[in-house]
Amino acid sequence: MLSTLLQLASLAALVHGHGNIATPPMRMPGDATTSACGKSVVADIVRDKTSHVEGLPELAAKDTGYKAAQCNLWLCRGVQFADNKANVQTYKPGQTVEIKINLTIPHVGNANVSIIDTKTNAIIGKPLLNWPSGYADEKQFYGKTLPTNQTDFKVDIPTTLGNQCATAGDCVIQWWWYGTGAKQSYESCIDFTVAEV
Numbered sequence: 001m002l003s004t005l006l007q008l009a010s011l012a013a014l015v016h017g018h019g020n021i022a023t024p025p026m027r028m029p030g031d032a033t034t035s036a037c038g039k040s041v042v043a044d045i046v047r048d049k050t051s052h053v054e055g056l057p058e059l060a061a062k063d064t065g066y067k068a069a070q071c072n073l074w075l076c077r078g079v080q081f082a083d084n085k086a087n088v089q090t091y092k093p094g095q096t097v098e099i100k101i102n103l104t105i106p107h108v109g110n111a112n113v114s115i116i117d118t119k120t121n122a123i124i125g126k127p128l129l130n131w132p133s134g135y136a137d138e139k140q141f142y143g144k145t146l147p148t149n150q151t152d153f154k155v156d157i158p159t160t161l162g163n164q165c166a167t168a169g170d171c172v173i174q175w176w177w178y179g180t181g182a183k184q185s186y187e188s189c190i191d192f193t194v195a196e197v
């Protein structure tokens with residue numbers, strides 16, 4: 001009985017999904033992420049790109065060669081820019097960009113979509129979109145009444161960035177969501193540039 005439960009639990013862990021950016025293409029790991037974060041973190045993300053960050057620091061710490069500061073699991077779940085050079089989006093100041101989220105398992109909480117300075121892991125300005133509460137509500141999700149604009153929305157690229165995000169890798173658009181009951185964080189990143197016109 002117990003072993004059946006444990007098997008079910010580990011199976012559930014394997015198929016457990018939550019959410020990721022479906023489009024534009026999100027950062028996915030490759031050799032640079034393996035080098036910074038280790039094989040276990042990369043395997044976890046490849047197995048389930050929707051899964052949460054919690055648990056990854058402990059997992060990574062078991063790998064020799066884990067470079068915590070370089071990996072930076074709380075930014076883009078550790079996935080490194082060098083692995084996503086082929087997917088850098090080029091935006092213009094003021095451009096409206098549609099983003100679609102693959103939300104597979106809900107956990108009500110807060111979420112935002114923000115431009116992050118990757119050197120400091122800090123939001124530049126204000127979030128482009130912000131849900132202070134009520135994001136990914138289980139009742140709405142399973143009742144099929146989740147507002148469409150939680151998973152398919154538009155953001156306006158600010159006109160005030162100057163050349164702060166002109167170089168690929170310096171900034172990302174990060175979708176992050178925290179399920180308050182589940183205590184789980186989800187992060188996906190879009191690489192982009194925007195230059196002064």
Ligand SMILES: *[C@@H]1O[C@H](CO)[C@@H](O)[C@H](O)[C@H]1NC(C)=O
Nearest residue numbers: 017018020021022050102104
């Ligand atoms: C959505 O998430 C599931 C895993 O939960 C994954 O298999 C699927 O590829 C994802 N779809 C997109 C478009 O990212």
Ligand SMILES: *[C@@H]1O[C@H](CO)[C@@H](O)[C@H](O)[C@H]1NC(C)=O
Nearest residue numbers: 129130146147148149150153
């Ligand atoms: C999202 O849609 C809901 C209705 O489904 C609306 O009440 C809300 O204002 C919309 N939010 C945004 C940010 O557009």
Ligand SMILES: *[C@@H]1O[C@H](CO)[C@@H](O)[C@H](O)[C@H]1NC(C)=O
Nearest residue numbers: 110111112127130176177178
């Ligand atoms: C954006 O969401 C993340 C995850 O919940 C949270 O840690 C961060 O404080 C939020 N930022 C703002 C400005 O609301």
Ligand SMILES: [Cu+2]
Nearest residue numbers: 105107182184
């Ligand atoms: Cu969960």
